[in-house]
Amino acid sequence: MEFLATLFQGVGTLFYQEPKIAIFRIVLIFLGIVFVWLGQRGTLEPLIMIPMGFGMAAVNTGVLFFSADKLGTLFTDTLAEDTESLMYALQVEVFQPIYTFAFGNNLIACLVFMGVGVLADVGNVLRFPFTSMLIALFAELGSFVTFPIAVAMGLNYAEAAAISVVGGADGPMVLFTAVILAPEIFVPITVIAYLYLSLTYGAYPFIIRAIVPKHLRGLVVKVSKKSDITSGEKIAFDIIACTFLCLLLPVAAPLLLSFFLGNAIKESGVTKYVKLIEDVFLYTATFFLGLMLGVLCEASTLLDPRVLIFLILGIIALGVSGIGGLIGGYVVYLISGKNFNPTAGIAGVSCVPTCAKIAQHEVYLVNKRAVILQYAMGANICGVIVSAILTGLFVSVVPILMQ
Amino acid sequence: MKEIILALEFYLIVIVIAMLVAFIIKGMLVLVRLFTPKQVAGAKDAGNKGK
Numbered sequence: 001m002e003f004l005a006t007l008f009q010g011v012g013t014l015f016y017q018e019p020k021i022a023i024f025r026i027v028l029i030f031l032g033i034v035f036v037w038l039g040q041r042g043t044l045e046p047l048i049m050i051p052m053g054f055g056m057a058a059v060n061t062g063v064l065f066f067s068a069d070k071l072g073t074l075f076t077d078t079l080a081e082d083t084e085s086l087m088y089a090l091q092v093e094v095f096q097p098i099y100t101f102a103f104g105n106n107l108i109a110c111l112v113f114m115g116v117g118v119l120a121d122v123g124n125v126l127r128f129p130f131t132s133m134l135i136a137l138f139a140e141l142g143s144f145v146t147f148p149i150a151v152a153m154g155l156n157y158a159e160a161a162a163i164s165v166v167g168g169a170d171g172p173m174v175l176f177t178a179v180i181l182a183p184e185i186f187v188p189i190t191v192i193a194y195l196y197l198s199l200t201y202g203a204y205p206f207i208i209r210a211i212v213p214k215h216l217r218g219l220v221v222k223v224s225k226k227s228d229i230t231s232g233e234k235i236a237f238d239i240i241a242c243t244f245l246c247l248l249l250p251v252a253a254p255l256l257l258s259f260f261l262g263n264a265i266k267e268s269g270v271t272k273y274v275k276l277i278e279d280v281f282l283y284t285a286t287f288f289l290g291l292m293l294g295v296l297c298e299a300s301t302l303l304d305p306r307v308l309i310f311l312i313l314g315i316i317a318l319g320v321s322g323i324g325g326l327i328g329g330y331v332v333y334l335i336s337g338k339n340f341n342p343t344a345g346i347a348g349v350s351c352v353p354t355c356a357k358i359a360q361h362e363v364y365l366v367n368k369r370a371v372i373l374q375y376a377m378g379a380n381i382c383g384v385i386v387s388a389i390l391t392g393l394f395v396s397v398v399p400i401l402m403q
Numbered sequence: 404m405k406e407i408i409l410a411l412e413f414y415l416i417v418i419v420i421a422m423l424v425a426f427i428i429k430g431m432l433v434l435v436r437l438f439t440p441k442q443v444a445g446a447k448d449a450g451n452k453g454k
Binding site for chain 1: 406407409410411413414416417418420421422423424425427428429431432435436439
């Protein structure tokens, strides 16, 4: 028996672990396979879910004996902190260099954000700054509602802030906040965040249909005059907004720099850089983000009673933010003399550009002539800015509150 | 109760900063347009035709 366990260590280790960990390992292996399947079908975001599912399945099958009483994997060692153990992990664990040099210091989040900056069009923010910002503020409601609920459920301020940021629906922001504020639980929080973000595509249309009646969803917005925003104006916005926000929130400066730099590069028309960031940086970072999240989903890491709390809080945060965004849409609808489609409010939740696309799609289903994408994209980009402000605030203030 | 007030304080700060950003965007746009000489519509085309 011992010989077989040594020969087939992936199976053998199941019998040498606590039964609950062994059972959870099997559950996670199947969950990884399900993620790959759902990603391939397009139910979940394939860019994240396929590498994540593979990582999750592989890390929970590939457990081996390091010594008679020590089990582990050859993927990463998140507990390696002192120089000696870190150097050992860097030599032995395959993905340790990515974890240490790109994941733990948020380089991956910054690269994803740079890519988002290249994809984003800030022209709509410049056209409707107040409308977009107002909607984005409403769409951040979930984060603020979740924070006190999380504390009431027994989490400390840092953990509560980390899970609250899920309400901003911005994966890199959640990763950034969790790594800085609550590094010991950043894996479950980030996994839950990305899982839910993948599900927004399926859940938000139902929230829209439940809250916005059909005649309002099909509302055509009358545009009085369309002002063209030049590339120079967009670059001026990028540099001024970046400088101002970095000045106010130095902790979030790397993320802010990444986003606005990406956008300025796109607007300046340096096509070689645009291709580099969009085709190489963004997809490389997204791929390794998904893979690392999967690899970090070890049974012993996720077998934390707080995971259930995070699952509940994540739903609350994203649900309330979606509803908040639509309330924002209604507020703008009333302020503008009923010349605004409230469906655009859902785009204030800053999942770029998914939420804007959802809003436009729902409108299109009711009225094929109604176009709200410009309003939705404006709110979407402002959602990113508001999420960055909140992240910077949490990361700066919460450690002081906990002293 | 304390946490609810804290969350409201956070919200208020975020609202103030976000609205400041919106004001800066508007102000910047006005300033940039003020100092940028207006191009006469179709001037470029007319110039090209002249060539």
